[in-house]
Amino acid sequence: MSATVQTPTTRPQIPVTVLTGYLGAGKTTLLNRLLTEEHGKRYAVIVNEFGEIGIDNELVVDADEEVFEMNNGCICCTVRGDLIRIIGNLLKRKGTFDAILIETTGLADPAPVAQTFFVDEEVRAVAKLDSIVTVVDAKNVVARLNDSHEAAEQIAFADVILLNKADLVPAAELVALETRLRTINPTAIIHRTERCMISPTEILDRRAFDLDRILAIEPDFLGEDAHEHDDAVTSVALRETQPIDVNRFNQWIGTLLREKGLSILRSKGILDLKGSPNRFIFQGVHMLMEGDDGKPWGQDEARDSKLVFIGRDLDAVELKAGFAACVA
Structure with a gap:
């Protein structure tokens, strides 16, 4: 799906x-x-x-x-x-x-x-x-x-x-x-x-x-770039400093979750979409995803896009390359 x-x-x-x-x-x-x-x-x-x-x-x-x-x-x-x-x-x-x-x-x-x-x-x-x-x-x-x-x-x-x-x-x-x-x-x-x-x-x-609200309480909620190893379930955290093209992102995440959604238990992120004044909040469960606008970016705020995947057999290198290709 x-x-x-x-x-x-x-x-x-x-x-x-x-x-x-x-x-x-x-x-x-x-x-x-x-x-x-x-x-x-x-x-x-x-x-x-x-x-x-x-x-x-x-x-x-x-x-x-x-x-x-x-x-x-x-x-x-x-x-x-x-x-x-x-x-x-x-x-x-x-x-x-x-x-x-x-x-x-x-x-x-x-x-x-x-x-x-x-x-x-x-x-x-x-x-x-x-x-x-x-x-x-x-x-x-x-x-x-x-x-x-x-x-x-x-x-x-x-x-x-x-x-x-x-x-x-x-x-x-x-x-x-x-x-x-x-x-x-x-x-x-x-x-x-x-x-x-x-x-x-x-x-x-x-x-x-509403990750926007959680980040206001705990700024490090999404953590730093990491690929942790522990038994079968691992996590991959990604970050991009350039704006994200929404069409490229939709195509990439749609294909990724269709093909590997059974292995990806949870996905969540905050995106800086090109042309949007608001941060974009997204959450996924296996092959399904939903998104919503968050609060506006601050004038002097670093508009980093952050993405976290939690699942089995995650390929950190492949995920990082795919996310990087979504940059506008």
Whole structure:
């Protein structure tokens, strides 16, 4: 499926946060915290399998109801079919909740969930992927990375990582773990947590797919040029100081993702497009990509274009040459 820069929608979109992480990492603990916090907001919650989630008694979903409103103002639904259909049904209730939370199973690749918000036009018109949050078990993550490719993919897809159960691991090991996570995903924000204790503002409404906002908080978010090696999943970061030709870029990225999108888990970047006063923000999941205008470039600001790929069997030399050929 081709990847073409899309024009931004003018309709308001409901933010969607995906919670992922390997079995036992603490996803349900995090979900329960988000639902029971005194935040004054109402959330719709989609879970992969009702039988697995094990929400606390006060958050139990009626198995005979697809949508069930909780006493605390949250709405929960169990997935019994196509995610697009579920979201479509939820959005018919627009105005009754502020955001959607999706919890994947512990063995899930988060890509299909993320792709839903790229491929279905009706969903895209009313809902926007806000961020992917991955909960990592600090005590067991090394073993999981050695025996499970899903664990590596969950980390690779993350916009925010909770290094959970940090109290069970010595400080020196935590530093080494963060370094290991960075070799898999150099752009995610990492928080150390115990029992997933974290402010909801660090998880929800992050607009992590709005790289413009994240860079305002963390200027080094995209990192320096690098090609990190760690097991199967690696990252390649690219930078160009000259303006980018939008047609050349579309042709290159479209061909690249069509041919190698299965190996490219995530792609993201900020581009200086020739003739545009605004930076261009783009995000990709496997073969799919979407883009949007960001804030204007500052008068004295260095208008560098930055691009990051996370995936398997990435050819850094080939990617750098392809990006360089997009210069106007």
